[in-house]
Amino acid sequence: MKSRNAEFTRLRGLDLRIVRLGLRMPMQLLWRVTGPVSHDLLAVMHRNLLAGPLNRQVRFARVPLARPVWSPSTQAKPVRVSPVALRATEILNWADDVAAVDLDVVGGRGWELAAAAVDDGTSIVSLVCSHALTDGQGLLAALLLAARNEYPVALGAVGQPTITADVMDAVHGGIRDHGRLIILWAKAFRAAHRKRGNALASMGTDDRSESGPVRSTVAVQVDTNAIDRIAAMHGGTATSLMLAITANVARCVRGEVGAGDALSVAVPVSLRTPDDQALSNVMAIATVVFEVQDARYTDLVEVRQRSKLAYARVSARDTGLAHSDAGYSTVGVLPAEVREVFGPALGVIGRATSDSGLRPGHVFAFTGWGDGTTSLWFQATGIHLDRSIITDEFDAWGLAVIRWW
Template sequence: MSTVLDLLDQTMYDIGRATGSETLLQGVWEYDRPIDIDGVRQFHEHLERGRLSRCIARSPLPFGRSRWVAPENLPELEIVESARPREEFDDWLDEQVNTPLDCERGPGWHLAVLPFTDGGAGVSLVVSHCLTDGVGLWEALANAACGRDDPISWPAAASRGRFRALREDAGQAVSDIPAIGRAVVAAIRMGQHGSNGAEAVRPPTPETATPPPETDETHLLPTATIFVDADKWDARASALGGTRNTLLVGLAARLAQRAGRVAGDGSVVVTLPVNERTADDTRANAIGGVRATVDPASATTDLSEIRAAVKQALIRHSEEPDPQKVLNALVPLMSDRVLNAARSAMRGNPFNLVGASNVGEIDAAAGRPDGTDASSFAMRLHHTGVSTATLHRYGGVQTMLSGTMDGRIFVSLSSYLPGHENSNDELRLQLSSALDDF
């Protein structure tokens, strides 16, 4: 089995390293009773032997592809000694996002337990998106809870030796030449015709807002999570002529409209990840991506147009290669400086768009970190290392992550809007109010 990173995984890793930014996934469990610490220890041990326990080794060639290797440093289970009020759980979850992770040497993930003063407990697992996507994460959690370990044993980082590594990576670069050629052609075409034809969106900033200085200061973006009964969600989606997924798109578009993240014609471009994971897939991010241009004006009363737009975007995705994905073959050839400059100048930067990701129906085992069902489970998406100046330059960010477990749907929203109050409490109010619109 090949240890070479898929080009999408390589792209995410290289761009993150070049820009100093990172995307993280966070699994969140809440218990209304004392947690079984021994059960959590077993869960942690199986995670150490699961698909998340690998790291990325850079090629000795400046243009070579990276490879999957065994981590040098294993993660330690954190059990907080001092209980905290349940009301401080959100603050603690944000603190967990700042735990240092290392995709090259390990650990690439961190599991922690917080006891509550009322006798319950909260659990957090933070992992780099370079190691897994949303579907891959909940599958890894379910496997660990069921005691299923990854059958693959990844090689040690230095096991190849320098001469062998140079020879093998040079051979890989030669085999990549056809893909590089297709990427060059795609880049030329995109330069001539535009990357997607969509109007760039930049939310208006109040005149009273003072632009931030051009500094590297970063901060954690506000995040809010809500739960909705799945039957009620599906009933409302059906009544509006939509589906479970198109109601999520409609909600994302409605939030974008309320925030002013619209084009001149009032439309919103929504980015939708598409799960492409197959059996025995070793990719960290087995996803494609589509962009649907939707009109949020009628979202709360009729989802049929949004449903049609999403369907057409998915049809195009199945029939035509994604030009953005084709360009990934060029990434290993670029220096960090070039990647950083290209990212800043890229048209259709993700901070210009609205994201709505649905990880589907989650195996109930993923909700049992101590071997028993937690009261609730959700996943959150975080963008770290993004400077305030960059957020203002691109008009902020709005990404949504959703999934279903045991008859409940969680919706997690991460958002930043320049010139506005940006806090977890305010974001929760915005999300609740947008749901009320439906």
């Protein structure tokens, strides 16, 4: 018979880092729906998410250095519906605005559902979720359960572990994990001071006040068959093509890479087994290194080789993005039940955002497949990124844009 404490899930890895260091790392899914979105469907999905495994909160341990535990939450942020219709050109700005919501995983409000009508007769729906709760695969699993009104994953225990259990956790993992956090915090603190010093030096006598991080986003839909065909023509796969595109966009927005400097692309790698539906962050970061060259990266055979080498070296301890120049992530194929949960969808697209330690000029690309199309969401931190850059890169591959978000 299992003890009561066996029901608790401890925070570890990225979960623990986000909560203990106070990081802001939301994930976001956008649905572009044909016609007006049904308020009834929004209410049903909100109710199912509220009752499902995604709706949980942090309970801190009573013993120093013991790791916190997850516990079910009975509350959530209400659905936020825009009172006015958006212009189609404002969708990504609206997405940025709703992604800036103050999520509180400690208080049990770690996600939010929002929707707005668009002036072209379509609608847009957003789900924002703290990365502390889960990773992209876990989020999709939770959404699929909610869409099916099924909850086979246990929500965990209510209350707190015993003092004895907390002491045991502190000794057998908590001290180690919190020690790593102290090292990470110290590195981030030193990096922030260097960045601030460099910024002040570059400002000279300019007395402009500091502003928040600059992020620009571009999102598109393309034909999946076209991606596969073009990738095969260059000896690669859809993933290697997306990696090359990400690296090329990063080079373009940042200008020429310095002499002797390689360009690194961070790629989240799922460590889940096929039947693993746990909501924790079960992933690591592989780093694909592109050698310096004057021209664009087009040799997908080499990209595949470098990717395989990076995947083979990945460790469960590799969870940082700050060292990379760019990032590429995919949630894979979106199940039809998730795509159509708010009605017939023109497209579904997702991303994660973080301002924690990313270099100015960092470019992240996110992809998702479904219904014959691939959605790509590019975002750049601290530097300009616009449609012309994406258009030029796609044109160079012979890849046509079906729809701009």
